[in-house]
Amino acid sequence: MGQYLLATYRVEDEVPGAPSSPEEMQAFMQRVIALEAEMDASDTFVFGGALHGVDAATVVDTKEGEVVMTDGPFAESKEHIAGFYIINADDLDAALAWARKTAEATQHPIEVRPFFATGKLADQMSKMPDA
Secondary structure, three states: OEEEEEEEEEEOOEOOOOOOOHHHHHHHHHHHHHHHHHHHHOOOEEEEEEOOOHHHOEEEEEEOOEEEEEEOOOOOOOEEEEEEEEEEEOOHHHHHHHHHHHHHHHOOOEEEEEOOOOOOHHHHHHHOOOO
């Protein structure tokens, strides 16, 4: 079993399928709550969250030995991560099945990416074959 990131994206100033009424918002919330309950019941759900907009982002970087902080997202793009789930799945096919359910619930594109391994970097490095 491995862990996968299911990242949900949105396009800046454009939210296809976004709830436009209180009734649509209620239906959206019910779909997401049902998805998370199903993830919980199957021991798939590890962690998830919704993110503030890119205007709340700060990038911390180093330039010539100095720490530099810049307001805004790292990448200049109209598409931004809106939220995510970290899930446990037996394999990529199982993770993709959860991604389909997540896309249906959120009405947003879902990017699926496997983690190399779980745990601290030193533990992960000790499990890697010698190069």
